[in-house]
Amino acid sequence: MKFSLFYFDGDGSRPRADSYRLLIDSARFADANGLEALWAPERHFHAFGGLYPNPAMIHAALAMVTERIQLRSGSVVLPLHHPVRVAEDWAMVDNLSGGRAGIAIASGWTMDEFVLSREPHGSRRSLMWRSYDQLVKLLAGEAVSFEDAEGNVVAARTLPRPLQPQIPFWVACQSTESFVEAGRRGINVLTSLLGETLDEVTPKIRAYRASLARHGHDPEAGTVSLMIHTFLGSDVDQVKADVIGPFADYLKTHYDLLQSLARGMGLDLRPEDFSGDDLDSLLRFGVEGFMNGRSLIGTPQSCRPMVDNLARAGVDEIACLIDFVQDHDLVMAGLPHLARLAADTASIRPAARAAVAV
Numbered sequence: 001m002k003f004s005l006f007y008f009d010g011d012g013s014r015p016r017a018d019s020y021r022l023l024i025d026s027a028r029f030a031d032a033n034g035l036e037a038l039w040a041p042e043r044h045f046h047a048f049g050g051l052y053p054n055p056a057m058i059h060a061a062l063a064m065v066t067e068r069i070q071l072r073s074g075s076v077v078l079p080l081h082h083p084v085r086v087a088e089d090w091a092m093v094d095n096l097s098g099g100r101a102g103i104a105i106a107s108g109w110t111m112d113e114f115v116l117s118r119e120p121h122g123s124r125r126s127l128m129w130r131s132y133d134q135l136v137k138l139l140a141g142e143a144v145s146f147e148d149a150e151g152n153v154v155a156a157r158t159l160p161r162p163l164q165p166q167i168p169f170w171v172a173c174q175s176t177e178s179f180v181e182a183g184r185r186g187i188n189v190l191t192s193l194l195g196e197t198l199d200e201v202t203p204k205i206r207a208y209r210a211s212l213a214r215h216g217h218d219p220e221a222g223t224v225s226l227m228i229h230t231f232l233g234s235d236v237d238q239v240k241a242d243v244i245g246p247f248a249d250y251l252k253t254h255y256d257l258l259q260s261l262a263r264g265m266g267l268d269l270r271p272e273d274f275s276g277d278d279l280d281s282l283l284r285f286g287v288e289g290f291m292n293g294r295s296l297i298g299t300p301q302s303c304r305p306m307v308d309n310l311a312r313a314g315v316d317e318i319a320c321l322i323d324f325v326q327d328h329d330l331v332m333a334g335l336p337h338l339a340r341l342a343a344d345t346a347s348i349r350p351a352a353r354a355a356v357a358v
Contacts, residue, residue, distance in 0.1 A: 001307060001350070002317040003342040004037035005030050006074055006227050007058075009250065009323050012050025019051060022328045023058070024065055026335060031066040033339040037102065038062060039074030039190075039227070039319050044113040056089035063097035072102035074190060074227070074319070075172045078131040079108050079124040080116040084146070084156050086131075087138035091162040099163035104170035104190045105132055129181075132169070139167055170225060179204040183211025183222065190319070192227040193294045198313055201226070205314040223316045224350075230296040230320035231330075232303065232337035239298055240291070242330055247297075250324040296320060300341040307345045314351045 005026055012019070027038050040055040040062075052058060055073035062071055071093060076086060086103075094101035107128040108114065114121045134144045139162055143155040170188040173179045174196075182189050189208055191201060205224055212219040229247075233239040291297045296306055296318070310318060320338060325331050 001311055001315075001342075001345045001348045002036040003338065004035055004039060004070075004072075004225070004317060004319045006039040006041075006319040006321040007052060007323050008041055008043075008227075008321050009326070010051035011326065012046075012052075018328075020061075022323060022331060023051070024062075025328070025332055026322060027062050027066055027069070029332070029335050029339075031069040033335075033342075035069060035339070035342065036317060037070035037072050037319075038066070039072050039104070041074050042077050042080075042106075044116070045110075056086075056093055059093045059101065060096055063093060063100070066097075066100075068100070070100050070102050071097050072170070073104050075104035075106035075170070077108045077113065078105050078135070079119055079127040080113060081131075082146075083131045083134040083138060083144070084158055086135055087158040088160075090167060091139065091158065091160050094162035094164055094167060095160055101162065101164070102168045102170065103135075104172055104188075106172040132171075136169070168223075170223070173204070173208075176204050176207055179208040180211045183208045183217070184215045186212065186215065186217040186222070188223040188225065190225045190227065194227075197293065198309055202313040209314065224314055225317040225319050226310060226315045227319040227321050228294070228296055228310075229324055230318075230322055230338060231325055232296065232298065232300060232334045232341060234299060234337065236298050236302055243297055243325060246325040246327065246330075250326075296338075296341070300337055300344060303341060304345065307341065307348060311348045311350050316350050 007023060010019070010022075030038060038059070040058040041052045042055050043050070043052050055076060059071040059073070073090075076090075078086065090101050090103055105128060107124040108117075108121070111121050114124075117124075117127075119127050137144050138156070138158045141157065141161055143157045145153050145155050148154050168188060170190040171178065171182045171185075173182055173189050173191045179189060179191075189205075191204070193201065208222065208224065209219045212222050231239060231243045231247075233242065293306070296303045307318065322331050322334075
């Protein structure tokens, strides 16, 4: 089992000299302690998450303070960008990092972010795949034809060229259809337990492996990376005490997760219908729910069964979302425990591909 760090949140609404301190310090720790990768998202117009509007720029900086760890987007929202711009940016990251770039792509989420696109929100998935095909060709050094502002066709060939012969790609997947399409195209998968349980995600991973095999790809070659909320310590009760307040505040900013918590409690209610006291009770109960089957929140020992379950589900890499706790010292103090869990589970292998690819 491989472990990586995933960044998703961070208050960008208040300028501070140390806004990226947790990012830089945890990246250095991960690099020095054998973790696999660093994932930076693309998020626009979010107070929480507002530190990460441009993953290529983030990783250009991280390339300067790390030596071996892979630097990946999580994810580039392709419909918001011209493929030439994406190819140029990530070729630069690959050069600056000595060949450590990886790109996860996504079709986008909110309507607001599509102020950056000339295409309608409803066509975002088809546009993502069209842009992906163009991006792969550009990164391979091929010319791709585009129209200029006057309608003339221009054959574009981007520079610089990446150091890697082929930059690895992931696609952000939630629906079964997206898992199957990733398998058809032979690219890696980035998924999560946001709004779903592992039992719901496992059949999708099987569908991905089956699609890889059905379309002539090696089913063992595809990587399934799963983002999961992570906060580890030496004592479960102390971990709960440390995390419950920050996690409750975090959930208040993530409507879909709140709805999922309500459903998990058997409540067919919208969170905005709750009173303040009821919402606090829901959130505190929800932290317990996340700790019991949807997170790595606890100690290395208490989280070991979850790692085993993820391996049985066919997950190759656990992408540990760490910055939902907005406390630099708390998060950094937990990272040695994460490194210990990674070392203790290094020999775990995902479920046999032959068993899931038939």
